[in-house]
Structure formats: C-alpha cells, structure tokens
Amino acid sequence: xxxxxxxxxxxxxxxxxxxxxxxxxxxxxxxxxxxxxxxxxxxxxxxxxxxxxxxxxxxxxxxxxxxxxxxxxxxxxxxxxxxxxxxxxxxxxxxxxxxxxxxxxxxxxxxxxxxxxxxxxxxxxxxxxxxxxxxxxxxxxxxxxxxxxxxxxxxxxxxxxxxxxxxxxxxxxxxxxxxxxxxxxxxxxxxxxxxxxxxxxxxxxxxxxxxxxxxxxxxxxxxxxxxxxxxxxxxxxxxxxxxxxxxxxxxxxxxxxxxxxxxxxxxxxxxxxxxxxxxxxxxxxxxxxxxxxxxxxxxxxxxxxxxxxxxxxxxxxxxxxxxxxxxxxxxxxxxxxxxxxxxxxxxxxxxxxxxxxxxxxxxxxxxxxxxxxxxxxxxxxxxxxxxxxxxxxxxxxxxxxxxxxxxxxxx
Amino acid sequence: xxxxxxxxxxxxxxxxxxxxxxxxxxxxxxxxxxxxxxxxxxxxxxxxxxxxxxxxxxxxxxxxxxxxxxxxxxxxxxxxxxxxxxxxxxxxxxxxxxxxxxxxxxxxxxxxxxxxxxxxxxxxxxxxxxxxxxxxxxxxxxxxxxxxxxxxxxxxxxxxxxxx
Ligand SMILES: Cc1ncc(COP(=O)(O)O)c(C=O)c1O
Numbered sequence: 001x002x003x004x005x006x007x008x009x010x011x012x013x014x015x016x017x018x019x020x021x022x023x024x025x026x027x028x029x030x031x032x033x034x035x036x037x038x039x040x041x042x043x044x045x046x047x048x049x050x051x052x053x054x055x056x057x058x059x060x061x062x063x064x065x066x067x068x069x070x071x072x073x074x075x076x077x078x079x080x081x082x083x084x085x086x087x088x089x090x091x092x093x094x095x096x097x098x099x100x101x102x103x104x105x106x107x108x109x110x111x112x113x114x115x116x117x118x119x120x121x122x123x124x125x126x127x128x129x130x131x132x133x134x135x136x137x138x139x140x141x142x143x144x145x146x147x148x149x150x151x152x153x154x155x156x157x158x159x160x161x162x163x164x165x166x167x168x169x170x171x172x173x174x175x176x177x178x179x180x181x182x183x184x185x186x187x188x189x190x191x192x193x194x195x196x197x198x199x200x201x202x203x204x205x206x207x208x209x210x211x212x213x214x215x216x217x218x219x220x221x222x223x224x225x226x227x228x229x230x231x232x233x234x235x236x237x238x239x240x241x242x243x244x245x246x247x248x249x250x251x252x253x254x255x256x257x258x259x260x261x262x263x264x265x266x267x268x269x270x271x272x273x274x275x276x277x278x279x280x281x282x283x284x285x286x287x288x289x290x291x292x293x294x295x296x297x298x299x300x301x302x303x304x305x306x307x308x309x310x311x312x313x314x315x316x317x318x319x320x321x322x323x324x325x326x327x328x329x330x331x332x333x334x335x336x337x338x339x340x341x342x343x344x345x346x347x348x349x350x351x352x353x354x355x356x357x358x359x360x361x362x363x364x365x366x367x368x369x370x371x372x373x374x375x376x377x378x379x380x381x382x383x384x385x386x387x388x389x390x391x392x393x394x395x396x397x398x399x400x401x402x403x404x405x406x407x408x409x410x411x
Numbered sequence: 412x413x414x415x416x417x418x419x420x421x422x423x424x425x426x427x428x429x430x431x432x433x434x435x436x437x438x439x440x441x442x443x444x445x446x447x448x449x450x451x452x453x454x455x456x457x458x459x460x461x462x463x464x465x466x467x468x469x470x471x472x473x474x475x476x477x478x479x480x481x482x483x484x485x486x487x488x489x490x491x492x493x494x495x496x497x498x499x500x501x502x503x504x505x506x507x508x509x510x511x512x513x514x515x516x517x518x519x520x521x522x523x524x525x526x527x528x529x530x531x532x533x534x535x536x537x538x539x540x541x542x543x544x545x546x547x548x549x550x551x552x553x554x555x556x557x558x559x560x561x562x563x564x565x566x567x568x569x570x571x572x573x574x575x
Contacts, residue, residue, distance in 0.1 A: 347478035349451055349555065350419075357415055366452050379452035379476060408419070409479070 002307055003300035006391040012037040012292075013389055023359035026397045031175050031203060031338040031385030032363050034228045036289075043288035044230065047281045055280055056254065056271075070280050073287030074270075080290045081201075081220065082211040083237050090236040090243070090270040091278055095202040096126040098221035098236035099169070101273060102198055103130035105246045106219075106238075107167065113139030116165040118195070120145040120153055120181075121375050122174040125368040126221075127200040131169060145170070147375060151177045151329050158186075162193040170197070172204035172215075176367045176383065177328040178309070178338040180204070183215040191216070196242075202226060206387070207305055207336050209298035212237055224282065228388075229289030233282035236273070243269040250275040293388070301388055305337040308386045312339055312395045319399050323406070327376055337386035340367070343402075346409045348380040354405035360398055417545035418552065419479065426539075427479040432489035434472040436460050441470070442570050446562030448554055453477030455485050455559050459566040463574055466497045473559075480543075480552050485559035487540050497567065504567075506535040507560050512547050 010016045013035050016025055027035060053063040055070045071086075078086040092098045111117070117131050121144055135142050143161045146154045151174075162168065168190040173180050187197045198219040201210060205220075206227040212220055219242070223234040238246075248255055248266050252275035257265045266272045293301060310332045316324055316339070327340040343351060348364035355362055363383045366373045373379065384398055436443075436458035446455040456474035461467070471489045476482070488507075492500045546556045 349478035349480075349552070353418065353549070353552070354415060365450065370452070373452065379454065408415070409424070 002391070003303040004296060004388055006304075006389060009296070010389050012039065014038055014041070016389065020359035021357055024397075026358070026360040026394045028384040028386065028390065028394060028398060029361045029363050030206075030226070030387035030390075031383065033225045033231070034206065034387055035389065036230070036285075037228055037292050039292045040229060040285045040288045044281050044285040047284040052281070054277055066280060069287075070278070070283045073283040076287040076290045077235050078237070080210070080294065081205060081222075081237055082213055084213060085240055087268070087270050088237055088240050088243065090238070090273040091283060092221075092234045092236055092273075093232060093279070094225070094234035095200065095221040095223040096234075098219075098234055099126055099198070099200065100130045101236055101249045102219050102221075102238070103134050105249045105273075106196075106242065107131075107134055107140075108138070109245075109247050111138060111140050111166055114141070114164075116141040116143055117167045117169060118143045118145060118161050118165045118190070119169050120171065121147050122151075122153075122177060122179060122372050123169075123171055123369065124175055124200060124202070125370070126202070127169055127171060127198075128371060151179050151327065152334075153179075153181055153186075155186075158189055159193075162190055162195060165190070165193055165195040168195050168197050169200070171200040171202075172210075172220075173201075173207070173336045173338075174328075174369075174372075175203045175338055176340050176369050176372055176381065178335040178340075179329055180208070180334050180336055182334075183217065187216045203336060203338070206293075208302050218242060224286040224289060227286075227289050228293055230279075230282045230285040233279040233286050235286075240269060243273070246273075248272055248275070252276045254278075296388060304388065305386055306332055308390055308392065308395060309335070309337045309339065311392050312337075312384065312386070312398070315395055315399050316341060316402075319403065320406070324402075327378070327381055337390075338383055339385065340381040340383045342378055342381050343406065346405060348382040350409060351382045351402070351405050354408055355398070355401045358397065358401040358404070360401045362398070418549055420542040420545060422539055422542045423479065423483040426483035426486040430473065430482055430486040432471055432473050432486070432493065434458075435474060436470055436472045441472075442566055442573070444562050444566040444569060445475070446558050446565065448477070448481070448558050450554065451478070453481045453555060453558055455481065455562045457485075457559070457562045457566050459563070459570065461497065461570050468492050468495050468497070468500060477558070478552075478555055480546060480555040481558050484543055484556045487543070488559045488563060491538065491540060492563065500563070500567065502535050503537075504560050504564055506537060507540060507543075508557065510537060510540070510544055510547075511553050511557055513553070513557065 015035050051065040053066045055067040074089050075086045078089045148154045190197045196218040199217045201220045201222045205222040219238045225231040255275040323344045325342045329335045352364040365380050441458045441460040444457045454475040458472040460470040462469045
C-alpha cells in the first residue's frame with residue numbers, strides 16, 4: 001500500500017487530462033521540473049485577478065494585500081525547511097541564482113588566492129560553474145570529493161580535502177544518480193576545519209523533509225519549480241548573521257534604505273538581496289505549492305517515492321538484465337527517485353524519442369552534470385524520475401516503452 | 412503527427428549499425444576537426460585528407476560517438492564526400508542544410524533571396540542522404556543531423572586557411 005493516493009493526486013494536476021499521441025501522459029521528468037497542481041494555478045490566478053499590485057511601497061488596500069501574500073509565502077518557505085527565522089529566506093529566481101548570490105556576495109568578500117572550496121564529482125553545473133568563475137578570478141583552489149563504485153561520496157580523504165578549506169558546497173541529492181548525501185556529518189567535518197557549508201538542496205527539498213538546523217548548514221539553495229510551484233522563483237536560506245555581514249549582490253530599488261548622490265545604505269535582510277520588483281505572483285504560487293505538498297505530508301511523499309523507486313529499480317533489472325546499466329546506488333535507502341540508465345548500444349536520445357511515441361516523458365543527456373558524466377565514462381544517460389503523481393502503472397508504461405525501443409534498435 | 416518510421420528510416424539504421432569510414436588518418440597530411448553538440452554531448456571527430464593538387468577529398472575517416480541520427484548522418488556524409496572535388500563538397504553541404512530547412516542566406520542575413528540557392532542546388536544529388544529528410548519533423552533532432560556537416564564545413568575552412 002502506498003502512503004499516497006495517486007489516483008486522487010493525479011486529478012489535482014490539469015496536465016494529466018491531456019493526451020500525447022493519443023496516449024495517457026506518463027510524466028517521468030520531475031527531477032527536471034515538476035507539474036503544477038490546480039491549487040498553485042488557482043492561487044496565482046487569484047493573485048493576478050484580485051490582489052495584484054507592486055509590493056512594499058503602496059499604501060492602498062490591494063498593494064497591502066499583495067505585500068502580505070508575498071511575505072506570507074516567505075513564511076511558508078521558511079517553515080518548510082525549518083529555518084529558525086523567516087527573514088533568513090531570500091527570494092531568488094532559482095537555485096542557480098541562489099548559489100551565484102553566495103558566490104558573488106559572500107565568497108568575493110571572504111575568499112582570496114590560496115583559499116580552497118570543496119565540491120564533489122556529482123554536482124550540477126549550478127554548483128560547479130559559479131565556483132570555477134570565482135577560481136579563475138581569485139585564484140581560489142577547487143577540490144573535489146570523488147565517488148565510490150556504488151555512486152556515493154568517497155570520504156576517505158575528506159579531512160585532507162577540508163584542510164584549509166573555507167567552503168564546502170555540496171548537493172544533498174544528485175539529480176543524475178539519485179544519491180542522497182548525509183549532510184550533517186559533512187557539515188560537522190567542514191565546521192571543524194572552519195569552513196562554511198552550502199547545500200545544493202534543489203533535488204532534496206521537493207522529496208524529503210528538510211531541516212536546515214538538523215543539517216547545521218550555513219546556506220541552502222532550492223527552486224520552486226521542482227516542488228510543484230511556478231518557475232521564476234527560488235530561495236536562498238542563509239544564517240542571519242551571514243546575510244547581515246554579506247555585501248549586496250544586485251543593486252537597485254527595494255534593496256536600499258537610503259540613496260544619496262554620494263552613496264547608499266542597504267535595507268534590512270532579506271530585502272537587501274532582493275533588488276527590483278520580485279516575482280510577486282510566483283512567490284504566491286510557491287507558497288501554495290508548499291501548502292499542497294505539506295498537506296500530503298513529506299514523510300508520506302518520501303515513503304511513496306521509495307516504493308515507486310524500488311519498484312522501478314527491480315522492474316528494470318528483471319526485464320532488461322545485463323543489457324541495461326543503472327547509474328546510481330543499488331539500494332533505495334539513501335537514494336531519491338531519479339533513476340539514470342544506459343542501454344547497451346542505444347543512445348539516450350533515441351530511447352527518449354521512441355518513448356515519446358508512447359507519451360512517456362524522460363530526460364536524455366548529460367543532465368547539466370558533465371564532470372559527473374565524464375567520471376561515469378558515458379556521454380549521456382536516460383533518466384526517469386518520480387514524484388507524488390507517479391505510480392507503478394507509470395513504471396510499467398516506462399518498461400513497456402523501453403522494451404519497444406530495445407526491439408526497434410535491435411542490432 | 413510524424414511517426415518514428417519518418418525519422419528512423421531503414422537506411423539510417425543501417426548506417427548507424429554499420430557506420431562507414433570509421434577510423435583515423437595520420438595528421439598531417441589529413442586535417443583533424445572535432446565537432447560537439449553541447450546540448451547532448453554528441454561528438455564527431457573528422458579526419459579529412461584533401462589532395463592539394465586536384466582539390467579533391469582523397470580520404471575521410473570518422474571517430475566519435477552519438478545518437479543514431481548523428482552517427483548515421485556522419486556515416487552518410489563520409490560516403491558522400493569521399494573522392495569528390497571540394498567545390499562539389501561545398502555544394503553538398505549547402506544542399507544538405509537546405510534539406511534540413513536551414514537556409515544560410517536567411518540565417519546569416521546576407522541579403523540572398525534564396526532563389527539563386529535553389530537554382531544552384533537543383534542539380535545536387537543527395538542520394539541516401541534524402542532519408543534524413545524526416546528529421547525536419549523532429550526539430551530537436553536537426554542538430555544531431557547537422558553536426559557532421561558543420562564539422563565538415565569547419566574542416567574545409569581550416570584546410571583552405573592552411574593552404575592559403
Ligand atoms: C542538483 C541541482 N542543483 C541545481 C539545479 C538548478 O536548478 P535551477 O535550474 O532551478 O536553478 C538543479 C536543476 O536541475 C539540480 O538538479
């Protein structure tokens with residue numbers, strides 16, 4: 001028995017009413033972006049229709065309503081990751097911008113030539129390239145935690161890697177492998193060396209109850225669109241003392257307290273980091289998405305995904321045996337619902353093209369993790385990923401479509 | 412709705428399963444150019460040996476990896492240009508891009524109205540390459556089909572430069 005009633009949940013998502021190629025839509029690409037429930041669409045529609053105005057500066061009723069809705073969304077986001085304070089949530093465009101904010105503001109104010117940043121081989125480009133830009137600019141050294149044969153972090157040399165490091169920037173869940181990294185011991189080790197900890201929680205937050213205090217993290221980054229919410233908005237959580245000490249990132253309206261011809265003073269956090277008119281209605285949608293998934297219960301969400309993922313791993317192995325290689329931990333415990341695989345002799349693009357005939361949506365490619373793909377020694381994988389609206393029938397549809405692809409390209 | 416059989420014609424699958432002209436050539440005299448599709452990681456490594464006396468493609472070899480469309484297109488391209496004078500090869504590139512609905516004059520804004528191109532290409536015989544026409548109905552795959560041809564173009568340009 002699943003912890004979630006998927007049939008009912010599917011009905012909450014208008015997109016599942018449509019067909020593709022005359023077939024029921026089997027959406028297995030939520031690790032890339034999740035579908036949106038009616039609750040989110042309605043909340044955004046209502047915000048635009050009935051409560052829309054620019055926020056913070058208006059003294060009229062609808063501007064006050066819009067401001068209240070925006071700040072209420074911040075409260076929901078803060079609670080969702082168990083942030084100690086609401087004003088530790090900075091709204092950004094997405095996880096990528098959240099990480100860049102830390103790279104441009106905190107890192108450029110604090111890191112210099114000779115300092116080191118520790119990353120891992122399984123990072124998304126969003127948690128690689130901002131640090132490479134910094135490294136090229138400042139002569140900061142990048143160090144890499146390697147991977148074990150079972151696609152987990154190889155922590156053998158962690159102490160040496162952290163020696164002299166100022167930051168550990170690490171993913172809580174790999175978008176390619178599904179691997180969940182146990183953040184707390186990593187954070188403890190990093191802190192013991194005087195390094196701060198940034199967690200790329202973009203894949204983790206949508207799927208597992210997140211507690212920044214239990215992690216003892218310093219920064220975490222995530223996106224709304226992977227948590228059933230709209231695109232265009234994401235969040236950075238950071239300890240308040242860090243945010244207060246950090247210089248502003250972008251300059252403009254909203255982030256200032258006062259501006260004179262000879263300079264400016266900054267607003268309080270988090271607004272200090274929110275220059276310009278923000279994604280107001282998207283914030284409302286983000287909040288509605290959090291309400292929706294919280295009502296399902298994050299423990300139930302996790303339990304359901306474990307069930308579907310276990311079923312998928314077993315089905316893939318049973319049906320295709322040695323002609324299919326799964327890139328990710330073999331044990332579902334400590335892994336999320338992203339399953340990457342490679343068929344002998346069939347390119348990922350060709351697989352996903354054939355799957356599209358049966359309205360099975362999977363992702364093919366390098367999944368914005370080219371350093372990882374190089375470690376794996378493959379140019380591209382096919383990835384199926386699961387969320388609250390997927391069930392065993394979706395896995396079965398995947399397996400049947402894959403069997404068709406295998407037959408089609410049979411050598 | 413375009414079906415899979417529009418995309419994966421038998422001749423394409425044949426080139427994919429048994430690619431022609433796989434291998435490498437000594438550099439020099441051959442010229443080596445690598446082409447990447449950054450979106451999907453497909454890679455074509457082209458070894459092009461041009462006879463400077465006759466301006467013809469003496470030999471061509473292909474390495475790299477990718478999806479069936481990119482590999483089949485690469486294989487067909489190698490078979491089509493081997494032994495051909497460079498002027499014909501250039502025409503073939505233009506004709507293939509036109510087949511993929513890519514019109515250089517429009518894309519690059521050089522003011523051409525396309526009618527000269529149509530006249531020029533009327534006589535170009537694409538042969539097996541016509542099988543790739545179905546790719547046009549799958550816009551994301553056009554880049555897979557054109558990778559080899561862009562790489563070939565680059566090889567020609569670089570060869571011309573070294574000879575100049
Ligand atoms: C692990 C991880 N980090 C960061 C990102 C970047 O997210 P966004 O594109 O929303 O900024 C993604 C998105 O795929 C991801 O999977």
